[in-house]
Amino acid sequence: GEDVEQSLFLSVREGDSSVINCTYTDSSSTYLYWYKQEPGAGLQLLTYIFSNMDMKQDQRLTVLLNKKDKHLSLRIADTQTGDSAIYFCAESPSGGYNKLIFGAGTRLAVHP
Amino acid sequence: DTGVSQDPRHKITKRGQNVTFRCDPISEHNRLYWYRQTLGQGPEFLTYFQNEAQLEKSRLLSDRFSAERPKGSFSTLEIQRTEQGDSAMYLCASSLGGTPEAFFGQGTRLTVV
Numbered sequence: 500g501e502d503v504e505q506s507l508f509l510s511v512r513e514g515d516s517s518v519i520n521c522t523y524t525d526s527s528s529t530y531l532y533w534y535k536q537e538p539g540a541g542l543q544l545l546t547y548i549f550s551n552m553d554m555k556q557d558q559r560l561t562v563l564l565n566k567k568d569k570h571l572s573l574r575i576a577d578t579q580t581g582d583s584a585i586y587f588c589a590e591s592p593s594g595g596y597n598k599l600i601f602g603a604g605t606r607l608a609v610h611p
Numbered sequence: 612d613t614g615v616s617q618d619p620r621h622k623i624t625k626r627g628q629n630v631t632f633r634c635d636p637i638s639e640h641n642r643l644y645w646y647r648q649t650l651g652q653g654p655e656f657l658t659y660f661q662n663e664a665q666l667e668k669s670r671l672l673s674d675r676f677s678a679e680r681p682k683g684s685f686s687t688l689e690i691q692r693t694e695q696g697d698s699a700m701y702l703c704a705s706s707l708g709g710t711p712e713a714f715f716g717q718g719t720r721l722t723v724v
Contacts, residue, residue, distance in 0.1 A: 526677045534715075542704075543715075544712055586644050589651050591711070597706045598644065598659055599654070601653030603651065603652055
């Protein structure tokens with residue numbers, strides 16, 4: 500079946516790195532995604548990784564994929580107060596289009 | 612390119628009334644999706660269009676829900692005889708076939724009283 504799990508809450512100090520973790524179940528997922536949602540807003544695509552890659556870096560964001568363990572992580576370097584939001588992990592099960600299965604989200608709180 | 616646009620942003624309705632939401636995707640995107648998000652949860656897939664064809668509907672989409680995309684551009688999602696359990700954020704997303712990025716609108720927050 501399709502299921503994505505994330506820890507619900509993470510608190511970090513401003514300037515530190517944040518690491519948000521996710522596990523998924525569908526080993527045939529072609530892409531894995533990270534979205535950000537601020538209060539009352541829609542979802543902002545942060546980054547995604549193709550399933551045959553194990554790492555992707557994009558400015559302050561680093562995505563690590565362990566396909567064997569079906570584990571995905573998002574590292575945010577030099578975390579800022581503007582990074583406070585809910586972060587959703589999502590998988591795209593094989594099927595030829597972008598239907599996404601989301602986790603429940605990790606709320607990131609950044610404090611001074 | 613103004614992104615995915617949804618209207619209205621907020622809707623309050625009485626139980627039993629019908630409501631309709633509109634989504635305008637990014638102009639060249641041929642794929643369009645509807646999701647529902649309840650408080651504290653991630654979005655849940657409802658339905659998918661490729662051009663004007665509705666190719667998949669989730670079990671979550673009861674008979675009271677109908678979605679259309681008549682000309683392969685904008686889409687509407689109608690809920691008939693609303694129930695309190697329909698209160699949620701309804702999100703629309705679009706993508707271009709063959710590309711992995713799906714972009715979301717700001718959502719329509721429905722409150723059924």
